[in-house]
């Protein structure tokens with residue numbers, strides 16, 4: 001997969017080259033290219049924003065500079081892109097979105113700041129490519145860069161070969177629609193707290209049941225919305241207690 005990120009703060013995306021994603025890039029599983037939006041400005045101040053039409057607070061990012069940047073970046077690789085634009089008003093980015101993005105050959109991220117990017121940029125590219133305006137959650141950030149770090153990590157970990165243990169991605173929270181239950185490791189007793197007996201029993205059937213019950217219990221308590229959204233056939237008779 002090829003990932004391009006256009007931003008006025010390329011340094012903010014440096015963590016994409018670290019650890020998990022760094023190893024994935026070194027292994028050729030992911031190519032990450034960072035592009036400074038200001039490279040496509042033509043004035044001495046490298047201006048990327050202007051006052052909003054209709055008035056209002058803050059500034060809006062200019063369509064001209066985004067158009068030149070995205071034209072150049074998209075043309076720099078032959079793989080057809082999905083353009084992803086983080087935005088407070090975007091559709092929710094979920095594990096299902098991450099799974100869908102993991103099937104793409106190329107993702108191009110347009111990271112904005114200020115009050116956002118002139119809407120005509122999304123409208124223009126939507127006529128040529130799939131374009132998604134996405135939000136990573138119901139809180140307000142200062143720009144799109146943190147969202148890109150979240151999205152790229154959530155997508156990259158699903159790519160074959162990126163995670164050391166492929167079962168992790170298959171069995172983690174949200175993959176089966178439930179939150180993960182609690183996890184334990186040595187020592188058997190820590191500060192007077194013992195690891196649940198069943199996990200040391202060697203009885204794999206009982207362990208699987210216990211883990212399922214803890215996941216259902218935690219999901220019912222913390223995210224009842226996820227439980228309500230589960231398709232009927234995903235809960236078996238033993239699950240009905242939740």
Ligand SMILES: N#Cc1c(N)n[nH]c1-c1ccc2c(Cl)cn(Cc3cccnc3)c2c1
Pocket residue numbers: 086087088090111112113114115116117134135136137138139140141142143144147
């Ligand atoms: N994804 C996501 C996401 C999220 N979950 N919260 N905030 C954002 C986000 C994403 C992109 C931008 C761009 Cl471009 C500018 N801002 C600042 C801003 C804040 C409030 C209203 N308008 C713009 C962004 C905030």
